[in-house]
Amino acid sequence: MRFIWQQVALIFFLSNSLWAEPLRLSDPVELSAAGVFSDDVALSLGFGSGLELLADGSLVMVSDRGATVGEGCGSPARECGGRRYGAPNFRPGIVLVPRAGKAFANPLFRPLFRKKKGAHQYTTGVEQGCRSLFSKGMLRIDPEAITVSSDGKTFWIGEEYGPSLFQGDLATGEILQHYRPGAGLPKFVRRGYDERGFEAIAAAEDGTIWFALQAVLDLKGSSPEESRFIRFFRFFPTSERIEMYGYSLRHLHSQEEDDRLEVKIAGMAALSQHRLLVLERQTTAEGERYALVIVRTSGRQPLPAVLKKGDISETKGGWKKLTPSLLPRLREIPLVFSGTPKKLEGVAYNERTKEIFLSVDNDFGVSEQAPCGESGVPTLLYRARLSL
Numbered sequence: 177m178r179f180i181w182q183q184v185a186l187i188f189f190l191s192n193s194l195w196a197e198p199l200r201l202s203d204p205v206e207l208s209a210a211g212v213f214s215d216d217v218a219l220s221l222g223f224g225s226g227l228e229l230l231a232d233g234s235l236v237m238v239s240d241r242g243a244t245v246g247e248g249c250g251s252p253a254r255e256c257g258g259r260r261y262g263a264p265n266f267r268p269g270i271v272l273v274p275r276a277g278k279a280f281a282n283p284l285f286r287p288l289f290r291k292k293k294g295a296h297q298y299t300t301g302v303e304q305g306c307r308s309l310f311s312k313g314m315l316r317i318d319p320e321a322i323t324v325s326s327d328g329k330t331f332w333i334g335e336e337y338g339p340s341l342f343q344g345d346l347a348t349g350e351i352l353q354h355y356r357p358g359a360g361l362p363k364f365v366r367r368g369y370d371e372r373g374f375e376a377i378a379a380a381e382d383g384t385i386w387f388a389l390q391a392v393l394d395l396k397g398s399s400p401e402e403s404r405f406i407r408f409f410r411f412f413p414t415s416e417r418i419e420m421y422g423y424s425l426r427h428l429h430s431q432e433e434d435d436r437l438e439v440k441i442a443g444m445a446a447l448s449q450h451r452l453l454v455l456e457r458q459t460t461a462e463g464e465r466y467a468l469v470i471v472r473t474s475g476r477q478p479l480p481a482v483l484k485k486g487d488i489s490e491t492k493g494g495w496k497k498l499t500p501s502l503l504p505r506l507r508e509i510p511l512v513f514s515g516t517p518k519k520l521e522g523v524a525y526n527e528r529t530k531e532i533f534l535s536v537d538n539d540f541g542v543s544e545q546a547p548c549g550e551s552g553v554p555t556l557l558y559r560a561r562l563s564l
Contacts, residue, residue, distance in 0.1 A: 198510040199468065199560055201534070204518070206554035207235075207273055208282045209538055217250040217262045217549050219243050221285060223271035224537030224555040226321040226377070227443060227522025230328055233275035235533070235557070236346070237522060238319035238333060239285070241301025242266040243540035246547025256306035262540065262549055264309040268301045268319050270331065270349055280557075286349035288333075288342075290315060304337075315351075317342070321377040321443070321522075323385065334387045336373030339365055341387060341411065360416060364483040365407075367394050375521075376444035378452060385411040386452060386473070388423065388441045393483075395490055403490045405502060406441055407479070408452075419478040422502040423454070423471065442466070443523035443534075447564055450474035451506070455523040455534070466511040466520055468532070470564065471503040509562075518556055525564060534558040 209220040222243060228236040243262035254261045267287035274281040288299045292313075299317045300310040310316075321334040324346060333342040341361065343353040357366045368389050375390035392403035405422035412418070425439055443455035447470065454469045477500040511520075511534075522535035534557070541553035 198512045199532070199562060200512045200514070201558045201560055202514055204536065204556040204558045205280070207280055207557055209541070209554050210282075210552050217243075217245055218541070218551040219262050219549040220538055220541035220551055220553040221271070221283060222538060222540035223283065223285075224535045225319065225521045226323075226333075227524045227533060227535040228322050228324045229524035229526055229533060230324060235273040235275075235280065235524070235535075236322055236324055236331070237271045237273070237535060237555075238322045239266075239268050239271055240320070240537060240539075241268055241318040241337075243542055243549060245542055245549055249548035254309065256309055257303050259303070261302060261306075261309060262542065264300075264302050264306075266301060267299050268317050269299070270322065270346070288315075288317065288319070288344070288349050288351055290344075290351035290354070315354075318373070320373065320375045320390075321387065323377045323379045323446075325379055325383070326381070332377055332379065332385050332387075334374030334377040336371060336375070336390075339368065339373030339389070341374065341377075341385075343413070355411075355416075361409075361418065362420070362481065362483070364393070365389065367483075369394050372440075376441045376454070378444045378446040380446045380473075381449045383413060385413065386444065386446065387411070388444060388454075390440050390442075392425075392439075393490055405490060405498075406439075408503065410473075410478075418481075420481070420501075421473070421476055421479060422498060424502040424505065426502075427505070427508075442520055445523050445525045447525060447527070452503075453523060453525055453564065455520060457520065464519070468509040468511065468523070468562075469505055470507040472506055473503060476503060477501050507564075520558075525562075527564075530561055530563050532558075532560050532562045532564075 223237045223239050225240045226238045244259045245262040269287035272284045289296050300314040302309045318336040319333050323332050331346045338356045341355040342351050344351040355361050357363050372391040377387040388408045405424050408421045410419040438459040440457045442457040445453040447453050452471050456467045456469050458465045479501045518536040520534050521537045524533040536556035538553050538555040541550040
């Protein structure tokens with residue numbers, strides 16, 4: 177009898193574990209994105225990075241840093257650091273997409289700012305070495321992920337430049353707190369690869385904030401192929417305490433040709449107090465692959481708070497002793513698209529309706545087909561029924 181019950185338990189486990197049927201996504205919904213931010217380059221309002229679902233069914237996203245256009249587009253004076261900015265005066269911000277019945281209304285854009293010495297300090301998405309393209313004293317920010325507190329009043333944004341964590345007022349776009357490496361965040365998060373900062377964030381039921389680096393750390397003396405996990409962070413707003421855990425890449429170990437730098441965390445949502453839904457993206461020779469991964473956050477031991485010089489904990493030689501700090505993968509759901517996969521950059525889940533939402537950034541209307549930008553290019557939103 178005991179053997180029979182063991183077999184029943186095993187079957188139940190397998191049916192709810194990594195061996196899940198793919199989720200097939202139909203044609204996406206188009207979200208309006210009209211708007212021109214430059215006098216000589218046509219651009220759309222750029223949004224789709226990050227995704228949060230509010231209680232009333234509205235969507236919240238972020239705008240990214242701003243548009244970079246192709247060579248020969250707009251004024252040459254806007255070129256710096258190998259990029260040409262389509263609209264260097266653009267101020268990154270929050271995009272609210274209100275629910276209108278079963279559809280969505282036109283987006284509302286709220287630029288981010290903070291108050292400093294009684295005056296407004298505005299934001300810019302232009303890189304550090306390009307001082308000629310933005311005013312002195314502006315706050316540089318590249319928003320990539322957003323979540324909202326349970327009362328719908330406070331936003332939390334993860335960004336890439338610092339990388340940094342921002343807390344603010346959702347109604348106005350005002351930044352109230354700024355946590356950065358060495359000032360609220362571990363110093364070593366600066367050791368991420370370029371454009372691999374904080375890409376995913378989620379607010380848990382207890383008010384703690386989970387966020388993650390997009391990819392593995394750049395540890396001296398190791399290569400991305402040796403890395404075995406991506407760092408996840410749990411932030412306690414009241415005490416400003418922070419814990420770290422590992423998102424394991426062990427499922428790739430049997431594929432030696434895989435470059436682990438091309439395994440990215442593209443988004444995150446909190447399913448419950450002890451479960452996170454992670455949007456995983458992998459770039460391969462065959463193209464982009466996406467999967468939804470459910471991980472358990474309870475019963476884990478935090479990683480050491482300090483990364484010492486010469487630490488190889490992320491690599492093949494050191495990760496095994498940190499196994500108690502890795503978040504167990506409970507279920508993996510491959511995503512299958514109708515047509516060519518788009519660049520997914522946000523995920524949200526509605527527990528009441530059992531709906532999954534996946535957002536695609538429209539990149540301000542800039543594409544290979546339209547390197548100088550195009551006005552009115554919509555942001556895409558995939559929706560599907562899914563019981564988690």
